[in-house]
Amino acid sequence: MDKSWSEMNKEMQxxxxxEATYREGIQKLLALRKSLFEQITQIVTTxxxxxxxxxxxxxxxxxxxxxxxxxxxxxxxxxxxxAHEMIAEDRQVLFSQGFLETIHxxxxxxxxxxxxxxxxxxxRQLNLQELYRYARKVMQSTDRxxxxxxxxxxxxxxxxxxxxxxxxxxxxxxxxxxxWLIPYWCAKDVLGLIRMPFSRHWIMHIEAMxxxxxxxxxxxxKGVDPIAYCGFSCNHCxxxxxxxxxxxxxxxxxxxxxxxxxxxxxxxxxxERGMDGCYECSLLETCEKGVYTPSNDGANAAKAQAMFIRxxxxxxxxxxxxxLHEKYDFAKTQEILGQDWQEGLRILEEG
Ligand code: SF4
Ligand code: SF4
Numbered sequence: 001m002d003k004s005w006s007e008m009n010k011e012m013q014x015x016x017x018x019e020a021t022y023r024e025g026i027q028k029l030l031a032l033r034k035s036l037f038e039q040i041t042q043i044v045t046t047x048x049x050x051x052x053x054x055x056x057x058x059x060x061x062x063x064x065x066x067x068x069x070x071x072x073x074x075x076x077x078x079x080x081x082x083a084h085e086m087i088a089e090d091r092q093v094l095f096s097q098g099f100l101e102t103i104h105x106x107x108x109x110x111x112x113x114x115x116x117x118x119x120x121x122x123x124r125q126l127n128l129q130e131l132y133r134y135a136r137k138v139m140q141s142t143d144r145x146x147x148x149x150x151x152x153x154x155x156x157x158x159x160x161x162x163x164x165x166x167x168x169x170x171x172x173x174x175x176x177x178x179x180w181l182i183p184y185w186c187a188k189d190v191l192g193l194i195r196m197p198f199s200r201h202w203i204m205h206i207e208a209m210x211x212x213x214x215x216x217x218x219x220x221x222k223g224v225d226p227i228a229y230c231g232f233s234c235n236h237c238x239x240x241x242x243x244x245x246x247x248x249x250x251x252x253x254x255x256x257x258x259x260x261x262x263x264x265x266x267x268x269x270x271x272e273r274g275m276d277g278c279y280e281c282s283l284l285e286t287c288e289k290g291v292y293t294p295s296n297d298g299a300n301a302a303k304a305q306a307m308f309i310r311x312x313x314x315x316x317x318x319x320x321x322x323x324l325h326e327k328y329d330f331a332k333t334q335e336i337l338g339q340d341w342q343e344g345l346r347i348l349e350e351g
Contacts, residue, residue, distance in 0.1 A: 053123035056215040063208035069123035112178035217244035231306030265290030279309035301337040304344025
């Protein structure tokens with residue numbers, strides 16, 4: 001489990017179990033959920049549509065054997081059912097806001113009953129933007145429930161009546177792989193539900209989504225030029241584990257993810273000018289676009305590398321990078337080449 005999420009989760013679990021620290025615990029839970037949801041937002045806003053029905057780990061044991069679309073559906077269907085049928089005892093967001101129709105989902109269940117090929121087929125049918133909107137609404141609605149819940153309410157238990165009610169909704173399949181959910185939820189009190197569907201369940205599935213996403217990025221790299229438009233080397237990049245390269249539709253480099261349209265300004269500019277990379281551009285020396293924004297701590301290093309490619313070519317550049325990594329111990333090139341681009345270029349050439 002991701003260390004910071006795991007620590008936040010542990011701390012939250014401890015805080016909410018005592019009346020004196022309960023409110024603080026709820027605040028921690030809301031912060032944890034916010035941080036986890038940001039991962040979903042980043043995936044939805046930066047990945048191409050065809051990423052969402054792919055299953056890069058088919059048949060393996062674990063949550064990463066699913067698709068990205070299924071993972072989002074599953075996390076928030078479970079939360080919607082538990083938050084609204086069991087805790088608030090009102091209408092699920094799926095029905096009250098018409099999402100079943102707008103998402104185009106052929107099922108209203110949690111999806112536990114679906115086999116691998118069924119998950120792929122199901123994922124292809126979903127309207128992703130509506131699915132994302134649904135996930136956000138469910139999160140916000142649960143956050144409101146959590147914010148108004150008092151400590152005494154945590155001990156509330158659920159009996160046979162609740163089991164029968166949940167069965168009547170048809171939101172949990174009767175298949176063996178899904179039917180266990182109802183007795184499992186009903187064996188917990190509200191505190192137990194907070195500890196699983198509203199927190200740990202998110203962590204487990206979002207971590208699995210990150211594994212899926214990273215593998216999709218790796219798969220798409222095959223045969224792609226390993227030199228980024230800005231001059232960085234994808235082969236040597238500390239973000240290489242999760243970025244699919246700015247030369248593919250899986251561009252999740254830092255500047256792409258912080259750009260409103262999810263595209264790196266340097267990649268866009270090079271494409272518009274019909275250039276292989278910024279190293280071909282006569283404006284490189286004074287350019288302050290995207291990665292070269294002066295306040296970006298990687299600006300000088302990127303420019304030094306682009307300048308090196310311009311002078312010596314890509315082959316020599318990749319070799320110089322290998323030598324740099326043999327000589328120095330570093331993660332980000334700016335640690336070695338970042339003072340100013342002229343000095344960075346000199347260090348690369350001297351290697
Ligand atoms: S962040 Fe840039 S250099 Fe790093 S892998 Fe992505 S595109 Fe390549
Ligand atoms: S103007 Fe800047 S971002 Fe655009 S191609 Fe030239 S160096 Fe790259």
